[in-house]
Amino acid sequence: MPRKPARNRPAASKPRKRPAGARSSTRSHRKRRYLGIAALLLLAAFAVYLGYLNHIINSRFDGGAWALPSRVYARALEIYPGQALSREQLIYELELSSYARVASEPLPGEYRLLGESLEFNGRAFEFADHRQDSRRVQVFFLGDKVGAVNDSRNGNDLSIFRLPPFMLGSYYPDNGEDRLLLAEDEVPQGLVDVLIAVEDRSFFEHSGVSPLAIVRALLANLKAGKAVQGGSTLTQQLAKNLFLTPRKTLLRKINEAFMAILLELRFSKRAIITAYINEVFLLQQNRIAIHGFERASRMLFRRSVDRLEAQQLALLVGMVQGPSRYNPFSAPEAAMARRNLVLKIMSEQGLLDEAELKRASAAPLGVVRHLPGVNRFPAYLDLVKHQLQTSYSSDELSRRGLRVFTAFDPSAQQNLERGLEQGLRRFDQPRLQAAVMIADYLNGDILALAGDRVSDYPGFNRALMAQRPIGSLIKPLLLYSLLQNELTLASKVKDQTVRIKQSDGKVWEPRNYDRKLHGEMSLYQAFVRSYNLPFIWLGIDGGLEALAQNLGKIKLLKHDVVYPSMLLGTTEMSAYEVAQMFQVIANNGYFTPLTTIRSVTDQNNHVLRRIPLDSLKLFDQARMIQVQRAMIGVAEHGTASYLARRFEGRTLAGKTGTTSEARDSWFAGFSNRLLGVVWLGRDDNTPINLSGSSGALRVWADIMQLQGFEPFKLTRDDSLAWHYIDPLSGAISQQKCANSVLLPLPQDRIPKARSRCQ
Amino acid sequence: MSVVISSRFLCRLALLVALSIGAGCSVPEAPQENPYQRPVDSGESGSEPIRLLHNQALAAINESQYQQASDYLQRAIKIEPRNAWSWHYLADVHWRQGELERCLAMIQRSQSYASDDEQLASANQLLMAQCQ
Numbered sequence: 001m002p003r004k005p006a007r008n009r010p011a012a013s014k015p016r017k018r019p020a021g022a023r024s025s026t027r028s029h030r031k032r033r034y035l036g037i038a039a040l041l042l043l044a045a046f047a048v049y050l051g052y053l054n055h056i057i058n059s060r061f062d063g064g065a066w067a068l069p070s071r072v073y074a075r076a077l078e079i080y081p082g083q084a085l086s087r088e089q090l091i092y093e094l095e096l097s098s099y100a101r102v103a104s105e106p107l108p109g110e111y112r113l114l115g116e117s118l119e120f121n122g123r124a125f126e127f128a129d130h131r132q133d134s135r136r137v138q139v140f141f142l143g144d145k146v147g148a149v150n151d152s153r154n155g156n157d158l159s160i161f162r163l164p165p166f167m168l169g170s171y172y173p174d175n176g177e178d179r180l181l182l183a184e185d186e187v188p189q190g191l192v193d194v195l196i197a198v199e200d201r202s203f204f205e206h207s208g209v210s211p212l213a214i215v216r217a218l219l220a221n222l223k224a225g226k227a228v229q230g231g232s233t234l235t236q237q238l239a240k241n242l243f244l245t246p247r248k249t250l251l252r253k254i255n256e257a258f259m260a261i262l263l264e265l266r267f268s269k270r271a272i273i274t275a276y277i278n279e280v281f282l283l284q285q286n287r288i289a290i291h292g293f294e295r296a297s298r299m300l301f302r303r304s305v306d307r308l309e310a311q312q313l314a315l316l317v318g319m320v321q322g323p324s325r326y327n328p329f330s331a332p333e334a335a336m337a338r339r340n341l342v343l344k345i346m347s348e349q350g351l352l353d354e355a356e357l358k359r360a361s362a363a364p365l366g367v368v369r370h371l372p373g374v375n376r377f378p379a380y381l382d383l384v385k386h387q388l389q390t391s392y393s394s395d396e397l398s399r400r401g402l403r404v405f406t407a408f409d410p411s412a413q414q415n416l417e418r419g420l421e422q423g424l425r426r427f428d429q430p431r432l433q434a435a436v437m438i439a440d441y442l443n444g445d446i447l448a449l450a451g452d453r454v455s456d457y458p459g460f461n462r463a464l465m466a467q468r469p470i471g472s473l474i475k476p477l478l479l480y481s482l483l484q485n486e487l488t489l490a491s492k493v494k495d496q497t498v499r500i501k502q503s504d505g506k507v508w509e510p511r512n513y514d515r516k517l518h519g520e521m522s523l524y525q526a527f528v529r530s531y532n533l534p535f536i537w538l539g540i541d542g543g544l545e546a547l548a549q550n551l552g553k554i555k556l557l558k559h560d561v562v563y564p565s566m567l568l569g570t571t572e573m574s575a576y577e578v579a580q581m582f583q584v585i586a587n588n589g590y591f592t593p594l595t596t597i598r599s600v601t602d603q604n605n606h607v608l609r610r611i612p613l614d615s616l617k618l619f620d621q622a623r624m625i626q627v628q629r630a631m632i633g634v635a636e637h638g639t640a641s642y643l644a645r646r647f648e649g650r651t652l653a654g655k656t657g658t659t660s661e662a663r664d665s666w667f668a669g670f671s672n673r674l675l676g677v678v679w680l681g682r683d684d685n686t687p688i689n690l691s692g693s694s695g696a697l698r699v700w701a702d703i704m705q706l707q708g709f710e711p712f713k714l715t716r717d718d719s720l721a722w723h724y725i726d727p728l729s730g731a732i733s734q735q736k737c738a739n740s741v742l743l744p745l746p747q748d749r750i751p752k753a754r755s756r757c758q
Numbered sequence: 759m760s761v762v763i764s765s766r767f768l769c770r771l772a773l774l775v776a777l778s779i780g781a782g783c784s785v786p787e788a789p790q791e792n793p794y795q796r797p798v799d800s801g802e803s804g805s806e807p808i809r810l811l812h813n814q815a816l817a818a819i820n821e822s823q824y825q826q827a828s829d830y831l832q833r834a835i836k837i838e839p840r841n842a843w844s845w846h847y848l849a850d851v852h853w854r855q856g857e858l859e860r861c862l863a864m865i866q867r868s869q870s871y872a873s874d875d876e877q878l879a880s881a882n883q884l885l886m887a888q889c890q
Contacts, residue, residue, distance in 0.1 A: 078837055080807040129829040160807035162833075442839035443832075588870060610825075613832050613848070614860070615867045632794060651794065673839065713796035715870060722792055742794065 053259050056243050057266070066278070067173035068181070068401030068603060072384055073165040074408040075445070075598075076127070079139060079149055080160040084708070086144040087118055089411055094120055096410050097166035098302040108134040109303055116141060119152055125164030128405055128599040128607050137161050168408050169375040171385065171397040172288060179292040184274045188306040190351075191293060192273055194317045197349040198342055200234040204269055208235045208260035235260040238276045282319050283327070285371050300328065300367045310352060311360040314342040315367075328367045336365060378458035379451035380408055383576070384596045386464060391600075391609060401603035406596045407445035412438050412674075412707060416448040417455040419703030424453055426698060427690065431682050435462035435575040436703065441583045441675040443613055444592035460683075467572040468664045468681060471657035471692065472530045472639075474547070474569035476585050476627050479527055481546035482538050483623045489524040489630060489743045490723075490730040490751045493534040500540070500564055510536055510568055513658060513691070522730035524743060527630045528638030530656060532568055539567035553618050554584055554591060569657060578668055579677045585627055586653070586670040588715055589619030622719045626744050628653050629714060633741060635669065639693045643669070646701055651711040654700070656692030663687050665695030671709035676700050720744040726755035733757055796840075808834050808841060815847055819854065827851050842872035846882060853889050861889035 077093050079085065094111050099120060102110045111120035119138040124131070136152035149158040172178060196203045202210050210233050217231030232240070239259035244252050263272055283290035283299065290296050293316055297305040301312050308316070318338035319326045328335040340361045347357040375381055384406055388397060396402075416436055424432060438448040451461030460466070483489075495518040500508045512518070512532050526534040539547065544562055551557040556577055563570075573581070576594070584591045592615050600609040631653035635643040639656040654669025665680040665688060678696040682688055688695065724740040726733040730751060733740035737757035745751075804812065811834040818827035828851050834844040849864035865882050872878050 075836075078807070078833065080805075080837070082805060129826055159810040440836075440839070443835055445836070590867060590870075612828070612860070613835060615863045617863065617866050621870060629794065714794045716795050742792070 050258065050262065053255065054262055054266075057259060057262055066179060066181070067175065067177070067399040069170035069172045069178055070397045070400060070402035070404060071167050072169045072171070072381060072404045072406060072408075074168045074406060074410055076165045077163040078160055079137075079146060079163060081146055081148055081157075083146045084144060085141075085146050087113075087116070087139075087141050090118055090139060092414065093163065093166070093410060097123075097164070098298060100302050106136065107307065109307075114138065122161070123164055126601075126605045127162070127164075128403075128601050128605075128610070131605075132162065132164065135161070165405070166410070168377050168406070168410075169381040171381075171394075173398045175289075176287055177289050177291050178285075178295055179278060179290070180294040180298065181278050181292065182274065182294050182305070184270050186306070187270075187274050187277055191277065191305060191308075191313060191317075193349075193351055194313055194342065194346055195234070195273070195277070195320075197345050197351060198317050199237070199320065201349075203234050203273070206233055206235075206264075208262075208264035209233060209257050232256070233260060234276050235263050235272055238272060238279060239263060241279050241281070242275070280320055282316065282323050283371075284323070299371060302368060309360070309363075310346065310356060311339060311343060311363045312366060314346060314360065315339040315365060318342040328365050329371070332365060339365070375458065376456050377408070377413060377449075378456060379461050379463055380406075380413070380446075380449045380596065382451065382458075382461045383446065383449060383464055387595060387597055388600070402608070403601045403603065403605070404597060405599045405601075407440075407447060407598060408596065409438075409445075409447035413448035413455075415706040416450055416703050419706045420450055420453070420455065420699060423699030423702040427680075427695070429688065431684075432680055432688055432690075433462060433683055434699070435466060435677075435679045436699070437463050437575050437579045437677045438703070438707070439579050439583060439594050439675045440673055441586040441592070441670060442673055444583065444594050446579075446594050446596045447674075462679070463575040465574065466679070466681075467574055468679060469570050469659045470573050470578055471569040471659040471664060471666060472532075473578055473581075473655055473657035473666050473668055473692075474566070474571060475527060475530065475535060476631060476655055477550055477581060478535055478539065478543060478547050478567060479523070479630060480585070480619065480623055480627050481550055482523065482535075482543045483626055484546050484620075485538075485542050486749075487523055487538070488745050488749050488751075489522065489527075489626055490725045490745060491523045492520055492730045493523050493526050494520055494537060495526065495531050495533045496537070498533055498536045498540075508565070510565075520728075522725065522727050524630055524633060524725070524730075524741065525727040528633040528636075528727075530634075530639045536564065536567050540564055543567070550619070551581075554581060556581055569659070575677045575679045578666070578679075579675060582668045582670065582675055582677065584618060585624060585631075586675050588621045588628075589617060589624040591616045591618045621715070622717045622744075622746065625714050625717050625720060628712075629744055631655055631669075632712065632714075639691075640667065640669070640697050642693065642697055643701060646705070650709075651713065652704075652709075653712050654697075656697055658691040658693075661687045662689050662691060665690040666692050667696035667700045669700055669704075671704065671712050674704075674707065674709055676703060678703070714744070717744070719747060721747050721750060723750060725751070726757065729753065729755055731755040804841060804843065805838065808838050808844070811837075812843065812847065815851075819847075819851065822854075824851050824855050840871045842868045842875065842878055845871065846878060846885070849882075849885055849889070853885060858889045862886065865889065 099109055099111050102112050106112050106119060106121040108121045108123045111118060117138055117140045119136065121136045122134060124134045137158065138150045138152050140147040149161050150156065151158055170178060202213065213233065214231035236256050239256050243259055244256055278292040281289055281291050282296040285299065290299060293305045296316060297303065297308060301308060315328065315335060318341065325331060326335045326338045343352065343357055343360050346352045352360065384404060385397065388404065416438055420434055420436055424434065432453065434450060434453045436450040437446065439446045449463050451463040452459055497517065498510055502508055510532055513530065518531060544564060544567060547566065548557055548562045556573065558571055580594050583594055595611050597611050599607060599611065601607050632651055634640045635652045635654050637644065640654050643652050643654065652669055652671055654667060657666030663681060663685055668677045678700045680688060680690060680695045680699065722742055722744050724733045724735050724737065725743045726737065727739060727741050731753035732751055733755040734757060737755060811830045815827040815830035818830060828848065831844050831848045831851065834841065838844065845864050845868035849861045849868060852861040852864060865886050868878065868882055
């Protein structure tokens, strides 16, 4: 069957020749097609590019744009009638919280002196347990005590007022940025107006970029022959600050422009200006970069940005263009000129009238004299961080904007620092190092801390990290262990030579600090004189095992193997650990973990963690009271009798500690409530030629003198009977007998022997 | 001189008599006021700020706001750490939160500060029975 020729189909053997016009049309068609494909590809690439930019914006702008430093707060000062608080102390606390002294009625964050009284306006504050609104309060003083606390608005008496705590430091992100964020509704309109007047007048009209501004800047720069004017909108500046590097390249400018457009498409003008106000870099404080108007305002003027006067606002806005060039500390004249230029612009834009312009331009810069130091209390912050690290990583601490409420007591810290400085001056030893801790042994609060002889030096924190032998500081717990073995303070003990053959065949022959032997005496006498040999005799006779058990109870037993030299305090501890050991001794055997932290909240004030007040009865109260009495003896007529001479009639309890060749000098002591531990020594462990008595004790006394204290009193315990004892023979004596001491003894172990004095 | 001799003589005589009848010299009584001891005070009366904080804590307990009650009581303890009632109320809060070990520990602290306060002693005993 013949094949039907295809209609209109050219014969395969003889292709039809296309006309020239058709060929050109095909090429053009192909070209168009290629162009179309290329355009599509370009479009896709552009879409990918925009998607990529959008992704960057999402990750940084939409959620958690900034790594926020975690803030650490001191304890809130409770102010109430009868409290031991002088006007000067209150002023110190207010100044630390950046309260400004004024002559008129104080606004939040301000105070004034009214005769002998003081009136302040406490800032609103989100405590971990509730929000406290700002309140004007007047405090009247009676000498160094609070006489009355009044609500200034109505004159009503207040039983108690809690002053919001000051921020003692922050854990900064790796980028070293510090900022305080303002929410959209917290941004003052005045700031927005000035910022727009100076930086971007068409902000509310443009869509991210302003071609007109670019042309204007180009012309101005061409005319000047150099870059004198920028054409970037606020949105472009924000995009650059948030997402891009400061390098001036064409690609960066393109990215910046597209990101600005995307920002404008996705977010409101208000959100963009708020982000700008929180982001912009304004000031360098040592290694910390201060970003955002709120933080800068608080640092420069000690007040929130919503309470700035026109000239202060003008200075801050002026600094945007050159934080270093217009730094009010290093370049006050340039800063003043820039501020006045901004004021002029404000006047031209109708934000100031002539009179206001004149007054504001004549005002001084009005910034604080010095920027406050970055983290003035490094040792304390270090311990807070150490205690936080069981729950939060370093990265979380420096990014999540946590609020950490601590027990830090600025007055105690000030006394510690002054006392330490004054105390160290006695010794004229520049290489002498120190670690000091002050704690409230009744509730476990760590109030103050120094980890270096220079308290604000942020280096090695010896209070926490330096493990040193504690010498005779082991004796109070050893004494407790001996009292568990049927001994009493009146028990007779021998001070005689000890020789112990060690496992390596060598003979250990410990000696007393004075290298003498003192014959027989009571356990009390051996303790207050800190003789070593009686304690070694008693220790190897059973006391050592009990001591190890007791150290274990408070988690301070450092080795599994118990060895006799532990009886002389060869165990190494930090000042922090020593403080924990003495906390339980001072607190009648109740163990309360020493802590810097009380609670942690997130940046929105949701409580994440609370440290409850714990109290665990680990030791027998009656025995601990006997140990405390012996420690009072140390301060009255033992190795710390310096305290009795210096604080005549005011009872204190303590123990000195000195290590081999006088390499470490320790003193741990307590008053009615405060526990202080002082260590002195050198980092290279060379002798310092100071005993616990001639070294650490003096520093401790200098600190306590400044701190002020209530004398220590023992708790009454009906299982104990009090008797006058002859400290040498341990026999019952009488008050009238020379050297007799009043001691608590278990009711069933009263000595039978009578001293000859009777 | 004769007075001195006679008093020595009398003293020795008294000692001999005492020994001969087999009774030791009477142990001197503990002084009435011991300079080393703290006077016992449960803090029941309390200062004004403590009263206020106690009241606030009790109100919070009534509203089952135990964490807030605990915060008030810890503030009270920070101000007056030896106030036995603050420790008692804190024990009560721990009991209500089901933290029985803490409850017992706080009762012990309360008792250590107020051995003479019968009302508090009874309250502590009752609470202890519940926490055990």
